[in-house]
Amino acid sequence: MSQIAILGAIETGLLFGLVAIGVFLSFRILxxxxxxxxxxxxxxxxxxxxxxxxxxxxxxxxxxxxFAGAGAGLVxxxxxxxxxxxxxxxxxxxxxxxxxxxxxxxxRPNVALLGEPTVFSAFEGLDIPYYWLNPAVLLVVxxxxxxLITRFLGSExxxxxxxxxxxxxxxxxQGIHTGRMTLLGIALSNALVALAGALFAQIxxxxxxxxxxxxxxxxxxxxxxxxxxxxxxTIVRAVIGAVIGSIIYRFAVAFALNAEFIGLQAQDLxxxxxxxxxxAMVLPGLRTKRAMQxxxxxxxxxxxxxx
Amino acid sequence: xxxxxxxxxxxxxxxxxxxxxxxxxxxxxxxxxxxxxIGSNGAGKSTMLNVLAGETGTDTGRVLIGEDDVTRRxxxxxxxxxxxxxxxxxxxxxxxxxxxxxxxxxxxxGHRRGxxxxxxxxxxxxxxxxxxxxNLGLEDRLGDRMGLLSGGQRQAVSLLMATMNPMRILxxxxxxxxxxxxxxxxxxxxxxxFVGESGLTTLMVTHSMRQALDxxxxxxxxxxxxxxxxxxxxxxxxxxxxxxxxxxxKVRGEEVDDDALVLG
Numbered sequence: 001m002s003q004i005a006i007l008g009a010i011e012t013g014l015l016f017g018l019v020a021i022g023v024f025l026s027f028r029i030l031x032x033x034x035x036x037x038x039x040x041x042x043x044x045x046x047x048x049x050x051x052x053x054x055x056x057x058x059x060x061x062x063x064x065x066x067f068a069g070a071g072a073g074l075v076x077x078x079x080x081x082x083x084x085x086x087x088x089x090x091x092x093x094x095x096x097x098x099x100x101x102x103x104x105x106x107x108r109p110n111v112a113l114l115g116e117p118t119v120f121s122a123f124e125g126l127d128i129p130y131y132w133l134n135p136a137v138l139l140v141v142x143x144x145x146x147x148l149i150t151r152f153l154g155s156e157x158x159x160x161x162x163x164x165x166x167x168x169x170x171x172x173x174q175g176i177h178t179g180r181m182t183l184l185g186i187a188l189s190n191a192l193v194a195l196a197g198a199l200f201a202q203i204x205x206x207x208x209x210x211x212x213x214x215x216x217x218x219x220x221x222x223x224x225x226x227x228x229x230x231x232x233x234t235i236v237r238a239v240i241g242a243v244i245g246s247i248i249y250r251f252a253v254a255f256a257l258n259a260e261f262i263g264l265q266a267q268d269l270x271x272x273x274x275x276x277x278x279x280a281m282v283l284p285g286l287r288t289k290r291a292m293q294x295x296x297x298x299x300x301x302x303x304x305x306x307x
Numbered sequence: 308x309x310x311x312x313x314x315x316x317x318x319x320x321x322x323x324x325x326x327x328x329x330x331x332x333x334x335x336x337x338x339x340x341x342x343x344x345i346g347s348n349g350a351g352k353s354t355m356l357n358v359l360a361g362e363t364g365t366d367t368g369r370v371l372i373g374e375d376d377v378t379r380r381x382x383x384x385x386x387x388x389x390x391x392x393x394x395x396x397x398x399x400x401x402x403x404x405x406x407x408x409x410x411x412x413x414x415x416x417g418h419r420r421g422x423x424x425x426x427x428x429x430x431x432x433x434x435x436x437x438x439x440x441x442n443l444g445l446e447d448r449l450g451d452r453m454g455l456l457s458g459g460q461r462q463a464v465s466l467l468m469a470t471m472n473p474m475r476i477l478x479x480x481x482x483x484x485x486x487x488x489x490x491x492x493x494x495x496x497x498x499x500x501f502v503g504e505s506g507l508t509t510l511m512v513t514h515s516m517r518q519a520l521d522x523x524x525x526x527x528x529x530x531x532x533x534x535x536x537x538x539x540x541x542x543x544x545x546x547x548x549x550x551x552x553x554x555x556x557k558v559r560g561e562e563v564d565d566d567a568l569v570l571g
Binding site (some may be wrong): 158166170171174 | 423
């Protein structure tokens with residue numbers, strides 16, 4: 001791999017590291033399988049790109065994208081918490097609706113940002129080549145986000161959010177408003193994903209209506225790969241793991257596409273990622289089953305007994 | 308004073324499996340009293356606790372805690388007044404959180420949860436001190452995941468968590484039923500100590516008549532969703548399990564063949 005390819009993988013890995021942290025919040029902390037992110041990533045891109053084209057400051061546009069994502073997450077969580085629609089279905093409904101919303105925001109399927117100011121172009125005066133600059137800016141964003149999320153999850157409110165996902169009955173008995181915690185957590189999760197979308201659009205110079213397809217699978221793959229590499233014994237480790245998982249995933253993708261003997265093409269990626277997630281989810285279960293079978297064979301005296 | 312006033316609760320109303328769980332239940336508990344509750348399966352014991360905790364809504368009737376009518380308040384909104392230990396050791400704690408994070412959760416019961424660090428140096432020391440009271444050697448394991456503890460240890464910690472902040476009533480929902488006899492005794496000992504030390508107003512549901520008579524100041528029997536027997540003071544002091552059983556049979560008008568209830 002060339003230096004530019006390596007830095008490119010790190011860049012995309014860091015960008016989707018934000019998505020991975022968002023998915024970690026919904027799937028792992030709140031135990032809420034949220035597919036809204038497939039819509040909130042392009043939502044963030046659409047909001048940021050449209051505002052920048054309208055002459056709004058790119059930083060302000062990015063912040064607006066963050067809050068747009070939070071709004072999308074709030075709708076999903078509200079459908080679930082207040083209207084009692086199944087979480088998975090609620091998130092699919094919002095994801096589909098966002099397709100329309102995103103088209104309305106952009107006015108067409110894609111918006112180019114060529115020559116427009118972006119949060120990255122603000123650093124152009126530093127005379128650093130873009131393939132160093134972009135990952136560096138993203139690294140700072142991911143570090144700050146990771147720190148803030150970790151700090152939040154260690155606070156009293158954050159602990160309440162973790163209890164809401166882990167044991168809602170106990171959480172209510174401890175006076176935690178589990179509904180509000182779900183609203184807050186899913187909003188935060190989608191805000192991070194929309195932030196990633198906004199930065200993504202500014203890096204690739206365009207927002208596209210289809211850029212969100214498979215976001216959830218990529219985010220989940222990053223979380224799962226991260227958990228395998230960095231066992232998530234603490235919140236800090238889990239957050240670091242999600243980001244590392246995202247970067248490793250990008251390297252695996254870049255390697256697979258570069259190695260001609262494998263014969264993979266870019267369009268194969270989504271299927272491979274889905275298969276990877278399935279394998280990663282099934283493997284730990286299989287391993288325990290094997291271990292139990294081995295133990296059962298090792299102690300024939302217990303045959304017919306329990307376990 | 309805790310007051311349950313003419314409480315009616317119906318599950319699945321209007322369906323084939325309609326159940327009248329509580330049918331005009333009345334109960335007054337003066338401040339500082341420790342009441343034990345017995346009754347066969349389906350008598351309404353758990354429903355009564357759930358009504359007090361706010362997990363189950365009522366068809367009619369009022370729930371008063373002190374001067375506050377909390378009938379329509381959600382579980383989380385009345386958590387500052389009600390503390391609870393569940394039957395299932397898994398239910399009262401978060402197994403994925405550490406012991407001290409669980410204690411920190413309990414520490415904020417009845418307070419606003421802000422952005423301050425849940426566990427800092429000061430709290431860590433305070434938790435060490437509190438958990439040492441259990442004599443389980445957990446003071447050196449505050450950073451361990453809750454899931455690593457045994458059922459008995461978890462129930463002991465649940466009890467500590469429930470009593471860490473002030474409350475108007477402590478609800479114990481067969482909190483020793485899932486434990487082996489030795490551990491159950493240990494947890495009951497802790498219960499008597501915590502309740503006695505602070506003079507907590509307590510409602511304990513139990514399947515064991517022995518336990519119902521040996522602990523607390525007053526015993527209440529539920530049957531078909533209302534109170535059918537209420538003994539305290541002199542009358543209760545001289546009471547044996549057989550007497551209680553006899554009264555129980557009279558109330559039900561049939562032989563009791565539930566071994567668990569008799570021997571427990």
